[in-house]
Amino acid sequence: MLKKEQNDYLTQTGPGTPMGELFRCYWMPALLAEELPAPDCPPVRVKLLSERLVAFRDSEGRLGLIDEFCAHRGVSLWFGRNEQCGLRCPYHGWKYDVTGQCVEVPSEPAESGYAAKIKLQSYPLIEKGGVLWTYMGPPERQPPEPEFEFCSVPPDQTFTTKRVQECNWLQAMEGGIDSSHVSFLHRGDLSDDPLFRGAAGNKYNFGDLAPVFEVVESPGGLYIGARRNAEDDRYYWRITPWVMPCYTGVPPRGDHPLHGHFWVPIDDFSCWAWSYDYHPVRPLSADEVAAMRAGKGVHVRYVPGTYRPLANKDNDYLIDRAAQKAGKTFSGVEGIGMQDASLQESMGPICDRTKENLVGTDNGIIMARHRLLKAARELVGKGKIPPGVDPEHQKVRQAALLLKRDVPYEQGAKEALVARKGVRQTSV
Amino acid sequence: MISESARATSQSESAYRVPYRNSRERAVKVIALDSTSAALLDELARLPWNGARFFTAAPPIRENAPKEGALKAWLADLAGHTMDLVAEVSQSDFVVVVASAGEDARSASVIAEICALRHKTLIALVVPSADDEDAVLASLKQLRPYAKMLVVTHGRDYVETMLSALRA
Numbered sequence: 001m002l003k004k005e006q007n008d009y010l011t012q013t014g015p016g017t018p019m020g021e022l023f024r025c026y027w028m029p030a031l032l033a034e035e036l037p038a039p040d041c042p043p044v045r046v047k048l049l050s051e052r053l054v055a056f057r058d059s060e061g062r063l064g065l066i067d068e069f070c071a072h073r074g075v076s077l078w079f080g081r082n083e084q085c086g087l088r089c090p091y092h093g094w095k096y097d098v099t100g101q102c103v104e105v106p107s108e109p110a111e112s113g114y115a116a117k118i119k120l121q122s123y124p125l126i127e128k129g130g131v132l133w134t135y136m137g138p139p140e141r142q143p144p145e146p147e148f149e150f151c152s153v154p155p156d157q158t159f160t161t162k163r164v165q166e167c168n169w170l171q172a173m174e175g176g177i178d179s180s181h182v183s184f185l186h187r188g189d190l191s192d193d194p195l196f197r198g199a200a201g202n203k204y205n206f207g208d209l210a211p212v213f214e215v216v217e218s219p220g221g222l223y224i225g226a227r228r229n230a231e232d233d234r235y236y237w238r239i240t241p242w243v244m245p246c247y248t249g250v251p252p253r254g255d256h257p258l259h260g261h262f263w264v265p266i267d268d269f270s271c272w273a274w275s276y277d278y279h280p281v282r283p284l285s286a287d288e289v290a291a292m293r294a295g296k297g298v299h300v301r302y303v304p305g306t307y308r309p310l311a312n313k314d315n316d317y318l319i320d321r322a323a324q325k326a327g328k329t330f331s332g333v334e335g336i337g338m339q340d341a342s343l344q345e346s347m348g349p350i351c352d353r354t355k356e357n358l359v360g361t362d363n364g365i366i367m368a369r370h371r372l373l374k375a376a377r378e379l380v381g382k383g384k385i386p387p388g389v390d391p392e393h394q395k396v397r398q399a400a401l402l403l404k405r406d407v408p409y410e411q412g413a414k415e416a417l418v419a420r421k422g423v424r425q426t427s428v
Numbered sequence: 429m430i431s432e433s434a435r436a437t438s439q440s441e442s443a444y445r446v447p448y449r450n451s452r453e454r455a456v457k458v459i460a461l462d463s464t465s466a467a468l469l470d471e472l473a474r475l476p477w478n479g480a481r482f483f484t485a486a487p488p489i490r491e492n493a494p495k496e497g498a499l500k501a502w503l504a505d506l507a508g509h510t511m512d513l514v515a516e517v518s519q520s521d522f523v524v525v526v527a528s529a530g531e532d533a534r535s536a537s538v539i540a541e542i543c544a545l546r547h548k549t550l551i552a553l554v555v556p557s558a559d560d561e562d563a564v565l566a567s568l569k570q571l572r573p574y575a576k577m578l579v580v581t582h583g584r585d586y587v588e589t590m591l592s593a594l595r596a
Contacts, residue, residue, distance in 0.1 A: 001595055166437070214568070214578040269439065313433040346433070348442040357451045358593050360522060360551040360577040366593040367579065370586055408568050410561075 002353040002369065010372055011168045011350050013265040014050035018376040022245055023049055024137035025379065025389050027146045028264050029274045030065060030125060031055055031132040032162060040082045049136060050267040054078055055125060056098070059085045063127065064098025065134050067120035071102065096120055129153075130160050131274075147391035148247065149419035150258070150276040158278035159292050161299045163309050165263070165341050169246065169271035171351040173263040175340045176248035177364045179226045179240055183209045185339050188329050190253075193336065195277070195288065195297030199254030201400050201428030204228045204236035211238075215363050216410060220244060220393025221371065223417065224364040225409045226251075234402045236428065237409045239417060241396040242368060244375060244388035249398035250298070252427035257284055258398060259298045269349040272307075275299050275337065280397075281424045300337040309338055317342040395419045399426040456480040456596035457520045459503065459539060462531035464557065468584055469526060470506055475588065480596035482506050483516070485525075485535040502538065517542045522549040524596075525571070526587060529556040529580075530563030533570040540574030551577045553587055 002010070013020040028048065035044050036057040043056040045068060052068040054077045062085075068076055070089040077096070080087040086103055088095040094115075095104040100122030108114040123134045124142065129151025135142050150158050165172050175181070183205060190202050208228035216223045220243040227235040238251035249260035262274040275298040277284065284292075295301035301310040311318040317333045319342075324332030333342045358366065375386035387393060399416035403409060416426035435441060458480055460466035466484045473482040483503045503511040517523055523543055527533040536552065543550045552575035554567045564580055571578055581587070 001593060212576055212578070214572075214580075216580045217582050313437055314431050316431050316433045342433075345437050348437060348445075349439050350442075352442070352445065355445070355450060357595065360549050360594070362593070363551070363577050363579050363590065366590050367581070367586065369593075370589045374583075374585075405573075406569065408565050408572070410568070411565060 001356040001358065004354055006369075006373065007350075007353045009376065010369060011170050012268055013169065014268065018380050019245075019372070020049050021137075022372070022376045022379055022386055023265065024135075025141070025143070025386055026137075026245065027126075027133040027135050027143065029131045029160075029162070029262055029272070030134040030264075032160065033127055033130050033132055036063065036132065043078055043080050043082055043087055045076075045078050047266050048134070049265055051121075051136070053121075053123070054080070054087070055132070056080070056082050056087050058082065058087075058098050062098045063125040063132060064096075064100070064122065065125040066096060066098070066100040066122040069120075070094055071118050071120060072105075094118075098122070098125075129158055130155065141385075143389045144391050147394045148243075149280065149395065149397060150260070150278040152419075153278055153280060154283075156283040157280070158276065159257075159284055159289055160274065160276045161292070162272050162274045163300050163302070163307055163337065163341075164266070165271050165273045165345065166313060166349075167270065167341075167345045167347065168268055168350040169263045169265040171344050171347050172271055172273060172341070173246050173248070173261075174365045174368070175344055176250075176261050176263070177222070177224060177240065177242050177368050178362070179224060179238065179251075179364075180211065180213070180361045183211070185330050185343070186336050188327065189336050189339075193296055194291045195256050195259070196253055196336075199252075199256065199428065201236060201238075201253055204230055204428075208236075213361055213363065214409065215367050217367070217371070218242075218393075218396070220388040220390070220396065221247075222364065222367055223410075225413075227409070230402055233405050235405055236400070236402055237413065238400045239398060239409060239413055240364075241398055241417065242364075243394055243396060244386055245372060247388070247394075249396065251398045251400040252425045253400065254427060255279075255424075256427075257288060258425055260398065261298065273337070273341065279425075280419070281422060295335055295337075298337050300335060300341075309341065311335070311338045311342070313342075313345055397425060400428050401426050402428060451595070453479045454522075454595050455520045456522060456524065456591065456594065457483065457516050458524045458526065458591065458596070459483045459485050461485050461525055461527040461533045461535055464528035464531060465526040465555065466506075468555065468587060472588055472591070473506055477591070477596055480591055481516070483511060485539065499538075499542070513539065514542055514546075517548055518546050520548055522551060522594075524551045524553065524591070525575075526553045526555060527567050527571060529554050529567045530560060531567070533567055536571050536574050543574075549576045550574055551590075552579070553590065554578070554580045555584055555587065556580070556582060 100120035102118035378384040501510040502513040
């Protein structure tokens with residue numbers, strides 16, 4: 001459990017909050033590249049860390065992420081005209097470039113210099129791996145570009161989606177660290193989902209429902225290892241990397257693509273759940289991509305024209321009690337992504353952790369909270385750069401492997417947990 | 429009409445969680461496996477807890493499991509009074525052992541045997557005192573056969589954090 005003040009500390013990410021300051025140390029996914037497909041395309045509203053912004057791609061293809069509201073009288077620039085290297089407010093024609101600099105105030109003579117004194121808040125926006133990333137911290141501390149493997153492989157080897165999740169970021173992210181729920185909540189999907197089924201390692205999940213966990217600090221966050229009994233005096237290990245503040249990698253199955261998540265705060269009551277799938281050494285097959293687009297694996301189906309899941313709180317997640325009773329799904333909700341999201345949203349907009357009763361197998365979550373609290377305090381108190389900012393911390397990989405019982409995974413999986421170009425994943 | 433899930437997960441509905449204590453006090457037993465860990469537990473024991481009790485284990489250099497009678501004096505509380513390992517484990521909700529990386533942690537096997545007999549979960553924490561990977565690996569190797577949850581922490585403060593999180 002956490003005390004209320006600790007819970008508030010971890011869950012509040014708006015301007016001026018300690019966790020907000022922590023998030024501002026990192027590049028974060030902000031939009032999918034498909035949302036700004038071409039120069040002068042329509043602008044897009046973006047809300048991150050409780051700040052309302054608007055994103056656009058100007059006539060030269062440059063990306064901008066600026067304050068949503070015109071400095072004149074507060075009109076939303078979502079209505080803006082994206083033309084001639086700027087976003088023009090339709091109300092009185094004020095125009096801004098991608099840096100938020102006002103470049104034209106039609107009612108004032110250009111020579112007056114009035115426009116030069118107007119500047120909207122703006123953040124850098126870069127494209128990498130089909131994702132538009134932003135950094136919302138002080139310019140002088142801008143880190144190098146992200147180096148997560150999923151955004152560094154060729155485009156035909158990676159696929160990323162996002163969905164809105166209607167709860168605080170932390171209770172969503174903790175689901176990614178807590179692998180003990182898989183044997184219950186996602187039980188049916190290991191056999192049925194085309195992006196999970198058929199792996200030799202799945203039999204160990206079915207055969208041993210009581211995994212033993214080992215949690216070890218890593219330079220960027222944690223490794224959470226779950227071991228199950230295997231034959232020939234071996235253990236079947238599944239190792240999840242967590243890179244601060246909000247990245248996880250799900251251990252692989254067979255030669256299926258690797259997948260994982262980011263959870264990025266929109267505000268204190270909602271977040272973006274980013275889901276990536278990639279293969280280190282080969283293109284994703286047409287069938288794999290089709291399955292991902294169809295909402296299989298960690299992806300979801302959407303309300304058309306939105307990034308809101310089709311199964312959502314407004315339709316009780318399309319829960320199927322007959323399927324639950326029949327054992328087809330454990331919770332009655334279909335799909336791994338929404339199985340998680342539905343339960344995490346049910347905790348309330350911000351989970352009240354003062355009422356928790358944790359057990360030993362929650363040590364991954366306990367340690368993640370501890371590391372986040374510590375990092376935020378050290379950032380605010382001493383200006384210390386938190387773990388995970390260094391791109392070297394991001395070059396991690398999830399792994400699944402069999403090891404002799406006397407071989408610690410910290411040794412036996414050491415190379416497997418590093419992203420190496422041209423080297424396939426370690427999987428069973 | 430708003431769905432039940434949409435209404436139930438709203439901010440206003442969060443205020444209606446039943447305000448009561450949903451669990452009884454934990455009986456957590458925390459055992460130091462070496463003298464360095466014992467010093468750490470001595471500091472922690474001074475903090476307010478919900479019933480956690482702190483012990484040191486008997487000297488660990490044993491090749492065979494001790495006889496049943498010997499277990500009655502196998503633990504010591506932090507004041508040095510001998511305590512009955514079987515009784516303490518029996519009365520616990522779960523047991524935590526704390527080992528300093530590189531120190532002899534074989535006494536965990538005795539504790540684990542009693543935990544298994546009494547169906548209690550054993551959690552093991554390894555606390556490195558320096559950046560010595562070999563020492564950590566050695567401790568993990570000793571503890572791995574026995575712990576349901578094994579944690580390596582690079583800070584002594586994590587022990588306090590974990591016990592607080594578990595309502596000890």
